[in-house]
Amino acid sequence: MTISLNGVTKYFGRDLVLDDVSDDVPQGSLTALLGPSGSGKSTLLRIIAGLEPLNSGHIELGGRDVTNVAVRDRRIGFCFQDYAPFRQLSVFDNVAYGLKVQRVPKAQLRREVDDLLSLVRLEAFANRYPRQLSGGQRQRMALARALAIKPEVLLLDEPFAALDAQVRGELRSWVRELQHELGITTILVTHDQIEAMEIADRLVILNEGRIEQVGTPDTVYDKPANDFVQGFLGPMTVLNGVACRPHDIELCDVGLGIDARVTDVVRLGFEVRVVVQTSSGESSWVQLTHAEAQRRSPFIGEHVSLRVRTTADLFR
Amino acid sequence: MILRVVVLLYVGALVGLPLVFVFQQALIHGLGTFFRALGDHQMDTAMILTAKVALIAVPLNVLFGVGVSLWIVRHPSWLTRAIDTLIDIPLAISPIIIGLVLELAYAQNGWFGSGLAALGWHVMFSLPGIVMASIFVSLPLVSRQVIPLLREMGNHQEQTAATLGAGPVRIFCTITMRSITWATAYGVSLTLARVIGEYGAVLIISGNIALVTQTLTLNIGANFDNFNDYQGFVGAALLALASIVLLLILGVARHRERKRHDYLA
Numbered sequence: 001m002t003i004s005l006n007g008v009t010k011y012f013g014r015d016l017v018l019d020d021v022s023d024d025v026p027q028g029s030l031t032a033l034l035g036p037s038g039s040g041k042s043t044l045l046r047i048i049a050g051l052e053p054l055n056s057g058h059i060e061l062g063g064r065d066v067t068n069v070a071v072r073d074r075r076i077g078f079c080f081q082d083y084a085p086f087r088q089l090s091v092f093d094n095v096a097y098g099l100k101v102q103r104v105p106k107a108q109l110r111r112e113v114d115d116l117l118s119l120v121r122l123e124a125f126a127n128r129y130p131r132q133l134s135g136g137q138r139q140r141m142a143l144a145r146a147l148a149i150k151p152e153v154l155l156l157d158e159p160f161a162a163l164d165a166q167v168r169g170e171l172r173s174w175v176r177e178l179q180h181e182l183g184i185t186t187i188l189v190t191h192d193q194i195e196a197m198e199i200a201d202r203l204v205i206l207n208e209g210r211i212e213q214v215g216t217p218d219t220v221y222d223k224p225a226n227d228f229v230q231g232f233l234g235p236m237t238v239l240n241g242v243a244c245r246p247h248d249i250e251l252c253d254v255g256l257g258i259d260a261r262v263t264d265v266v267r268l269g270f271e272v273r274v275v276v277q278t279s280s281g282e283s284s285w286v287q288l289t290h291a292e293a294q295r296r297s298p299f300i301g302e303h304v305s306l307r308v309r310t311t312a313d314l315f316r
Numbered sequence: 317m318i319l320r321v322v323v324l325l326y327v328g329a330l331v332g333l334p335l336v337f338v339f340q341q342a343l344i345h346g347l348g349t350f351f352r353a354l355g356d357h358q359m360d361t362a363m364i365l366t367a368k369v370a371l372i373a374v375p376l377n378v379l380f381g382v383g384v385s386l387w388i389v390r391h392p393s394w395l396t397r398a399i400d401t402l403i404d405i406p407l408a409i410s411p412i413i414i415g416l417v418l419e420l421a422y423a424q425n426g427w428f429g430s431g432l433a434a435l436g437w438h439v440m441f442s443l444p445g446i447v448m449a450s451i452f453v454s455l456p457l458v459s460r461q462v463i464p465l466l467r468e469m470g471n472h473q474e475q476t477a478a479t480l481g482a483g484p485v486r487i488f489c490t491i492t493m494r495s496i497t498w499a500t501a502y503g504v505s506l507t508l509a510r511v512i513g514e515y516g517a518v519l520i521i522s523g524n525i526a527l528v529t530q531t532l533t534l535n536i537g538a539n540f541d542n543f544n545d546y547q548g549f550v551g552a553a554l555l556a557l558a559s560i561v562l563l564l565i566l567g568v569a570r571h572r573e574r575k576r577h578d579y580l581a
Contacts, residue, residue, distance in 0.1 A: 051475050071478040078479040084472035088494040097490075098480035142476075149480055 001152035001185050002027050003048065007057035010043055010209075017043050019209040020057070025202070028183045030176065032196035035206035036232065041189045044206070045155050048187065049078045061153060077146030077184075081158040083138045085130030091117070091141055092126040098149035116144040119178075136167040143175070147182075154179070156188040160195060172199050193233050197221065205229050237284045239308060246273070246287035248309050251296060257307030260284070262298050274298050276306065335556060342553035345546070353550040361527050362535035363554070368443065369531065370511045373450040377507050380451075381458025382500060386492070388459070389466040400463075403456045414452050415520030418445070422521075441523040446531065449517040454510040458503030465499045466492075498572050505566040512558060 003025040010018040017040045025031050033041040046052040048059060050071035058067040066074055086094050095116050099109045117123045120140035130138055139159065146154060159175065160168040176199050179186050190196050196203055197217040205212045205220065205228075213225040224230035230243065237246045240258055251274070263283075264275035272293035274286045286306065288296070298304065343350055353359075384403065388396040406414060422429040422439035432439060439445040473495075477487045493500075515533045522529035526538065532551060539548035 049479060051479075071475070072481045072483060074479070075481070076479055078476065080472045080476065082470075082472060084470075084476045086473055086477070086491060088491075097477065097482070101481040101486065145476075145480070 001062040002060075003153060003185060003187070004060040004063075005044075005048070005057070006060070008044065008047060008054055008059065009056045010040070010047060010052070010054050012043075017209050018047070018054070021206075021209070021211055022057075023204055023211065023214060025185060025187060027185055029202050030179050030186045030188070030200050031202040031204055032200035033187060033189045033204050033206060034193060034196040034232075035191065037191055038208075039206040040209040041191075041206050042157055045157055045187060045189050048153075049076050049155050050074050051078070075149060075151050075153075077149065077151035077154040079139070079142045079146055079154075079156045079159060081161055083142035083162075085133075085138050085141060087130055089129075090126065091122060091128050091130070091133070094130065094141055095144045095148055097145060102149070112148065116148055119147075120144040134167075135163050136171055139163065139171065143178075147184075152185065154184050154186040156186065158189055158191070160190075161192075168195075175199065197233075205232065207232075235287065237286075238282065239284050239306060240278070240280075240282070242308070244308050246285050249284070249286045249306050250309050251286060251288075251298065251304050252307050254303060254305045257305040260304055260306050262300055262302045262304060265298055265300060267293075272298075274304075276304065278306070338549060338552045338556050341546070341549035344549075350550060353547055354554075356547055356550075358526055358530070359532070359535050359539075359547065359551055362530045362532045362551075365443075365446070365530065366512055366532040369446050369450050370508060372443075372447050373454070373511050374504060374507050376447075377451055377454055378458055378500065378504055380455070381503055381507075382462055382496070385459040385462040385466055385496075389463055390471060403459060406453050406455045411449075411453050411514060411516035412520065415449060415517035418449055418452065418517070418521050422448070440521060441525065441529055443529075445521040446518050446529065449521045450511040450514055453514050453517050454507040457506040457510060458500060461499040461503035461506070462496050465496050469495050498569050501569045502566060505562050505569060509559060509562050513555065 003023075005021055005023045005025075008018055008021040009016070021040075021044060033044060035041045043052060047054050050066070050069065054067070058065055060066065061074065061076075086097065089097070092113055096109055096113045099112060104112065114123070114126075117126055120143055122137060122140055122144065125133060125137065125141075130141065133141065139162075156175075160171055163171065172195065188199070201216060202214070203217055203220050204214050207228050213220055213229045215223075220229060221233050224233060227243065230236060235246050236243055237249070238244070239249055258278050260276040260278040262274055263277050264273075266273040266275070270290055272288045272290065274288060274293075275283070276286065277283050284306070288298075342353075384399065388400050419426065419440060421427050422432065422445065424430060424433045424438070424440065429439060437444070439448065469492075473491050474487050477491050482490070513533060514531075515537065518531055519534060519537075522531065522534065524530055524534045524538065526535075530538065532555060536548050536551040536555070539545070539551060
């Protein structure tokens, strides 16, 4: 199901939190609403779900205007950042909740819940209570509960923020696979640009309530529409007064680029950061891969020459 | 060690001894006399009135307490903040003053009383007045238990239920109420204890008419006033017994509540 946002505007009191936001989310896509905190991304997600009223604009789901349709009638799967497990209900009853509301016959309900539990690999936990689950398990339970009503749109608010790094990585790829498998139009909110680029096929970058850029992860990264997007999506530095990515700068033979002196070398395992000061006094840094760093072995005080890699260099 | 002794002495002298004394006095003439005294017509009538008042006041206060808690927590505004503060007034004001204020307002020549009297409603010296005073003095007891729990719970569970298609009534019954059951039960016990035990406010508004508007606490007071000490102690023993039973229920409720909280971490 497609999602259309047309001129969505929202105020909290006198604060404008969403300023004329419009976007068309294609059927079956996985879109990440990406932005720093306070950019309005979670509010936008809540507005799409119908959990928050909007001041102007309208929202269409699959061509139907749902701006004034109540939450309960939108049939949207929604997962909160804290997963909002129903604490007093077992895992089975959590997942069965939406089906009970629809008065699904008992045998069918049992079958559907069992299927969902095996989909999220929680078959063995049907009779447990949410407090007995780990964070990752709770998240999968919340996902199964949302999927139970067979929504055509899935909205996930910071789905991985509350998990530790390892579980986060596993769940990301699992959610991505699941989404591809089900083909359900999904929007997720995140402030983590790496997460967004890893999981989503479309990025909507929000800042201060406005959309800065929409596109595939590649387009947005390689052709950022403005300084904000460029700065937000990856590390930035300045060379000769021009903003660029530190991994686009290369160390070349003296005389071929901008003269500089190495002031620090920071080793982070997979990458090495070479901090430099150019002859004009500008401070900048270069990101080297582990292999590059081993080949060149830069040292503090070394005289180097820097230049920005151009696309042509890649084909040399 | 010293602290324990001090605590034991303190509680013993203030609570334990008087309580033992009440039962000792009530049973001083043996069980037979005690059971005969239980059949005292005036006391029984007073007891039934107290039960009636409790049966009306407690459910009303539970409805009010849960409702106002939901309003205060889920739809905060300047108005709910004002109400949140106002609700505590009955705890801060002496019951006798509550009685006087209610009399001022509802006596036949009072602010509302005259209008109500014209409609044939008499609040003073009757059941409605006693119920009103009982509700007033126990007003915040349920909401003070429920509000913190609702706050801690947040509204994400309820909102999730809404996205799953549930309507407000279903959400309240299946999600909200299940989370606040024990807190409400605790509030009910406190309210019940307060309503049964209330003296000052009820004394003023009821007029303390024996066999008509005399509640059990007023009956006990009247017996002591009339040098009928033994009957007074029997009534007091009954009230004390009711309190002990309530305390036990309360203890269970609190224990369940704490156990539930331990799980939540």
